[in-house]
Amino acid sequence: RMLDKSFGSPRFNEVNLVTGVTVVDPYTVRISLEKPYSPFLAVLSDRAGMMVSPAAAQKLGKGLAREPVGAGPYKFVEKRPQERIVLERFDQHWDKNAGNIDRIIYRPFTDENARLANLRAGELDIIDQVAPTEVPKLRTDPVLRLLERSGLEWQGVWIMVAGPPFNNKLLRQALNATIDRGTLVNVVFGETAVPANGPFPPALFTYDVPANSRIPERNLDLARQKLRDAGMPSGFSFTLKITPGRVAQQVAQVIQSMAADAGIKVNIEIVEFGAILSQGETHKFEAILLGWSGRPDPDGNIYGDFVTDGGLNFSAYSNPRVDTLLDAARILSTRDQRRRAYGDVMNILSDELPYLFLYWPKQYKVLGPKLQGFVHISDGMMRFRYSWLNP
Structure with a gap:
């Protein structure tokens, strides 16, 4: 799918050295490359390696972006542009230790002050990025937790x-x-x-x-x-x-x-x-x-x-x-x-x-008191595979 130029995948340039994929057994695939490519494992660990459902990809084509079906412990429910994206726990996932939150709602806040205020009020459990002036205060905040990492961007x-x-x-x-x-x-x-x-x-x-x-x-x-x-x-x-x-x-x-x-x-x-x-x-x-x-x-x-x-x-x-x-x-x-x-x-x-x-x-994330088990990664993406919420 990503190698099909007519599909127009934004990941094409990341995988265009792949010449073939062979199923070796139920748990092994062999990927053949046109020439040596040392970053390839890193590529697979990032966006280009995020698995989607072949059946859904074949059925929906370019519409997969509007109704994504992946391989993680949460399933897509809905997307309302500029309002929210909703995920729910997928009970049939193979990893029974993953997916410990019933429902995850992503909400956009363009105003960084409003974002932090909603976190303090308990309306949110985690926010992405904060105003520079807030960082020193958040380091000593008695309720909220500030996570800081070197990012990957320039x-x-x-x-x-x-x-x-x-x-x-x-x-x-x-x-x-x-x-x-x-x-x-x-x-x-x-x-x-x-x-x-x-x-x-x-x-x-x-x-x-x-x-x-x-x-x-x-x-x-x-x-x-x-x-x-x-x-x-x-x-x-x-x-x-x-x-x-x-x-x-x-x-x-x-x-x-x-x-x-x-x-x-x-x-x-x-x-x-x-x-x-x-x-x-x-x-x-x-x-x-x-x-x-x-x-x-x-x-x-x-x-x-x-x-x-x-x-x-x-x-x-x-x-x-x-x-x-x-x-x-x-x-x-x-x-x-x-x-x-x-x-x-x-x-x-x-x-x-x-x-x-x-x-x-x-890269910054600020967590409310309920969210536990969150792992902060340098790429900035929010992953909740093994996270959970305390009462």
Whole structure:
């Protein structure tokens, strides 16, 4: 199903090296790959490996997304857009120790203060993410439990390198030199994020690649020199597209203020999320403030974004050496070998700057007093397989 291009699965690029699946016995399958692919087990541990019912997939086709049938201890009941998603315990599940909650209701709250207030009032049992100002207070809260982990995601600015003004690398370097990542994180996020310079947050084994973990300092003299070298000593202007919301607006305004100190004018344009994805995919932008949710293997945090014609390569970036190194990192089998390949990639990306990595958000969950047994995973997804509610 995922390999059928006509189906349009968003997981196609994660499994497109699969050439065959053979049933060996009732508990074993053999998966054949076109070529060695060291991230494959990590891929199967993530979204692409989440099993669905073959019968339901065949019957519903693309409608499976509206009536999903999976293999977990809870079954789908209903989805009301912008209101709720409801699951109920599946009593016939094979693991009798799983599925200890009768009913799970997911409710969207766009206002982070309302989300926390509902948790305090007992209307919710767990919430996803909190306002940075609430974190210090929640650490010592006598009733609620704050869970914190390094996340897998990265956030920053896509730069369109195939058109003006940023087809001039010197202008990309000038803009990058104006940004103080530490100040940006402190102003907008406090302790809930970490300054970044690459796609590998602390939760990944490639975090310590020097060009990834070494955070560049702001250098206005360097920025002005790059502008002079580019033939634009008085600066230039560009449009930075952002999605609606407080955080995106604050980050954009900090970038705008910092860039102005070197004579770079940043025009901020707010675009609806779906539209901004479409504009990214069709390369109709100068700069976009947008990140990536992250994957458990480094390949999922870099390959599709920077390989030539990659499905997530909004910048239209292309470098044959980067392509070779990214392909090599998929074949190499040890962490040290892969770390060296990614290190070479990051040395190139840090110079050519098709993307300005700004920060790595931390992952937070806040639990009410009833919810027990919840395991907090770096990918941020809420899993309730062995959780239960106290009376």
